[in-house]
Every structure is written in structure tokens, then in C-alpha cells.
Amino acid sequence: MQYRIEVAGASESTTTSRPMTDRQTYLENPLILLMYGLGAGSSRLASTLAILEQRDGKLNTASLGAVTAGKKLGGPIHAFVAGSGSKSGGAAGEAAKVDGLEKVVVVENAAYDHGLAENWAPLLVETIKKGGYSHVIAGHTAFGKSVLPRVAALLDVQPISDVTAIESEDTFVRPIYAGNAILTVQSSDNTKLLTVRQTAFPPAEAGSGAAAVEDGADPNVPSSTEWVSENLAKSDRPDLGSADRVVSGGRGLKSKEEFDRLIPPLADALGAAIGASRAAVDSGFADNSLQVGQTGKNVAPQLYLAAGISGAIQHLAGMKDSKVIAAINKDADAPIFQVADVGLVGDLFEKVPELTEKLKALK
Incomplete structure (x- = not known):
């Protein structure tokens, strides 16, 4: 495995590598490549398994x-x-219509409904x-x-994550240090396992695809983990991960009551999903x-509006790819204004109440 790190603002990149195996050394010699059947004409063909949720x-x-x-591979x-x-x-039928798929492998078993890693790992292996x-x-989701x-x-x-x-x-790019450095990873593993950031790879679209659907092998490995229950909040608002507009609140809202009083009405006026900073979540303002x-x-x-969020590096790492960033904060020196396209x-x-009322008046 080889690594190359590029730091934002730096003029040079730094390369770090693990000791190369004999097989990696062979890759530098075209003659040995042919001897070992690894030349361009006989290399192992790429084949990808995309795990869908x-x-x-x-x-x-x-x-x-x-x-x-x-498709990039x-x-x-x-x-x-x-x-x-x-x-x-069901899900397999939907996936079969997606352009670019040759086959959909499906395993019908309720044991895999909730994405328990202990059940899924032997199944995927x-x-x-x-x-x-x-x-x-x-995907680079909680499941992935x-x-x-x-x-x-x-x-x-x-x-290789994110x-x-x-x-x-064999070469992939991922951010590290909350996006302040970019790591290029070259993998020599025969099977390469990746989680990909969903904002970097938009969903493939269903079209004229007609992939074959076939049953996969189910190892039915016994697991000591049991799914008990879940309590899901129901909302008519857009899903946070895929919404075109997001309104997020931070610790500047001071309490859960103020978060609930100010953020949902503004989000509804914009037709937006609701988000929160880690500080707001840790303070109990939001789930x-x-x-x-x-x-x-x-x-x-398309629009990310941050209210009462200072702009800690950990928060910026999760929203900096937004098309337009707007911020409301009483501190003119808050870091959020360094990335904001519009600041108040x-x-x-x-x-916030003033903006909410003006948006309602436009409808």
C-alpha cells in the first residue's frame, strides 16, 4: 500500500509507503510481468460488486x-x-433497471433487514x-x-474509506484531517474494498437497464447479535442526505426549545431538510x-444555511461541498464566514424569524 499526502496550500506533496512486496517489485519490470502472467494482455479484469442498501x-x-x-473502474x-x-x-427489481449493471445478486432473508454488521460480513465474504x-x-454511510x-x-x-x-x-483519493489534506492511496490487495462519499459520486439513474437478477449464496452463519427495536422520527421534510436545501442550527441557539422554535419554521419556509452541528447535538438540541x-x-x-454555527473544522468537513453556503452569526470573525457565499x-x-416571515410572504 502506497500513500501520497497533499496538504491544502502546500507547494509540494509528501509520499509515504509501506515496504513493497515481491509482487509489487515485479510490477516495475515488464519482462517479469509477462513471465508471471500479469502483463497488459493477461491482467486480472476489473469486476465490481456494488453494495446497495x-x-x-x-x-x-x-x-x-x-x-x-x-463505472470509473x-x-x-x-x-x-x-x-x-x-x-x-422489490429492491432488486428497482436495481435491475439501473443503467450500467450487468447483474443483480439478491439474498432474501430478514436477518439482513437492519444492516447488522455481524450478519452481513460473512454474507458478503x-x-x-x-x-x-x-x-x-x-456508500460511506453508517452501514458501509x-x-x-x-x-x-x-x-x-x-x-479504503471515504x-x-x-x-x-488501484489508486484512490480520500480526504484526511477534516479535509485539510488529500491522501492518494495505491492498493496492491487482490480485492479492494471501498466506501465512497455520496456527495462525490451521484446516484446512478434508472433507465433502460435490464440486468439479470439471480439468487446469491446465503451462508446463514449463526450470530449472537439480535435486533430488538427502533424508534424512528417521522417527518414530511426532505431527507438530510439528499436534500437540495438544508437549514442547520448550532450551539448559538442556546437551547432545544429555541432550536425547535426557530429552525423548523425556517426549514419549512425553504422546503429544506433540518441539520445540526455536533455541538448542538451534544448539547441535546437535536437528534x-x-x-x-x-x-x-x-x-x-444547492443551499446550506447555517444559523448559530461557528464553523468548526469538523462541521465544515461535512458541508463544504454545498453549492451555496449562507450563514447567520453574531460573531463577524466566526470561521463559518470564511467559507460562506452569503453572510449575515x-x-x-x-x-431568523424575520427571514422566515419574508420567505413565507413570497409564497
């Missing part, structure tokens, strides 16, 4: 970014779906070995971040599912 038989279209990433792309209601007419895939790609490291451990390979660009079949940032969700809406310096307890 589903719920209640309905495909999570945001996970189709894995298919988009697979060339070679056939197979999708993988598991859980109850996944077969024809079985699927990967059976298909002989060179690349396995999942939980499952793929376990799969990598079982396969004894190094996972990939934002694919340079070649963890609304957290935007390095340890939360990465978003890239003032008391948010006055400015």
Missing part, C-alpha cells in the same frame, strides 16, 4: 453512488441486495469469493462504515441523526 423492499437510491463509482458491475422483500418487484470480484464498493471493515478483516485486506475520486483500478460534519453526515445541497452578521433570534 434497502429498507422494507424499497431501494435506497442514494446508495447507487456505488454504481457510479464502479471499467469491467462488469454487479449489484448486491439483501433483506426481506428484496426480490423481483461468501458473495465476494464466489464472484471473484476485484473491487467491492459501498460498519460492515466493510469487518469484511476486510475476514478477507485480510486493507479497506473515497472522493478514483484515479485508476444525532441530524448531525452534519466529519462524524455525522456529509451533505452537498446579527442576532439570530431576531434575524
Whole structure:
């Protein structure tokens, strides 16, 4: 595995590498490449397994970014779906219509409904070995971040997470240090496991695709982990991860009551999803599912409006790819204004209600 780090603002890049194996050394000699059957004419063809997420038989279209990433690699792309209601007419049927897919592999088993890593890891290992895939790609979501490291451990390979660009079949780009440096990773593993940032790889679209749907192998490995229950907040607002507009509140709102009083009306006036900074979540103002940032969700809406958010580096890492960033903060020196396209310096307890009323008047 080789690494190259490029620091923002630096004129030079730094390269660090692990000791090369004999096989890696061979790659430098074309004659030895031919002797070992690794030349351009006989190299292992790229084949990608895109792991798609589903719920209640309905495909999570945001996970189709894995298919988009697979197209950068060339070679056939197979999708993988598991859980109850996944077969024809369900998530697998939806996936089969996506352009660029050759096959959809599906495992119908309720044990995989909730994305438990302990259940999914042996299932994916079985699927990967059976298909002989060179690349396995999942979204950089809570699911992908939980499952793929376990799969990598079982396969004894190094996972590469939060990939934002694919340079070649073995070279990938990912941000580190909250986006202040860019790491280029070259992998020599036979099977490369990636999670990709969904804002960097838009979902592949359904079109004239007619991929074959076939049953996958289910190892049915016993697990000591049991799904108990979940309590989901229901909302008519857009999903935070895919919304075109996002209104986020920070610790500057001072309390959960003020967060609930100011942020939802403004979001509704804009037709936006609601987000929050880590400070707001840690203070109990908002649910963890609304957290935007390095340890939360990465978003890239057309409009991101931050109210009462100072702009800590961890938060900026999760929203800096937004097309237009607007900020409301009483501190003119707040870091958020360094990345904002539009800034309003003032008391948010006055400015947010005023903005909300003006937006309502425009409807």
C-alpha cells in the first residue's frame, strides 16, 4: 500500500509507503510481468460488486453512488441486495433497471433487514469469493462504515474509506484531517474494498437497464447479535442526505426549545431538510441523526444555511461541498464566514424569524 499526502496550500506533496512486496517489485519490470502472467494482455479484469442498501423492499437510491463509482473502474458491475422483500418487484427489481449493471445478486432473508454488521460480513465474504470480484464498493454511510471493515478483516485486506475520486483500478483519493489534506492511496490487495462519499459520486439513474437478477449464496452463519427495536422520527421534510436545501442550527441557539422554535419554521419556509452541528447535538438540541460534519453526515445541497454555527473544522468537513453556503452569526470573525457565499452578521433570534416571515410572504 502506497500513500501520497497533499496538504491544502502546500507547494509540494509528501509520499509515504509501506515496504513493497515481491509482487509489487515485479510490477516495475515488464519482462517479469509477462513471465508471471500479469502483463497488459493477461491482467486480472476489473469486476465490481456494488453494495446497495434497502429498507422494507424499497431501494435506497442514494446508495447507487456505488454504481457510479464502479463505472470509473471499467469491467462488469454487479449489484448486491439483501433483506426481506428484496426480490423481483422489490429492491432488486428497482436495481435491475439501473443503467450500467450487468447483474443483480439478491439474498432474501430478514436477518439482513437492519444492516447488522455481524450478519452481513460473512454474507458478503461468501458473495465476494464466489464472484471473484476485484473491487467491492459501498456508500460511506453508517452501514458501509460498519460492515466493510469487518469484511476486510475476514478477507485480510486493507479497506479504503471515504473515497472522493478514483484515479485508476488501484489508486484512490480520500480526504484526511477534516479535509485539510488529500491522501492518494495505491492498493496492491487482490480485492479492494471501498466506501465512497455520496456527495462525490451521484446516484446512478434508472433507465433502460435490464440486468439479470439471480439468487446469491446465503451462508446463514449463526450470530449472537439480535435486533430488538427502533424508534424512528417521522417527518414530511426532505431527507438530510439528499436534500437540495438544508437549514442547520448550532450551539448559538442556546437551547432545544429555541432550536425547535426557530429552525423548523425556517426549514419549512425553504422546503429544506433540518441539520445540526455536533455541538448542538451534544448539547441535546437535536437528534444525532441530524448531525452534519466529519462524524455525522456529509451533505452537498444547492443551499446550506447555517444559523448559530461557528464553523468548526469538523462541521465544515461535512458541508463544504454545498453549492451555496449562507450563514447567520453574531460573531463577524466566526470561521463559518470564511467559507460562506452569503453572510449575515446579527442576532439570530431576531434575524431568523424575520427571514422566515419574508420567505413565507413570497409564497
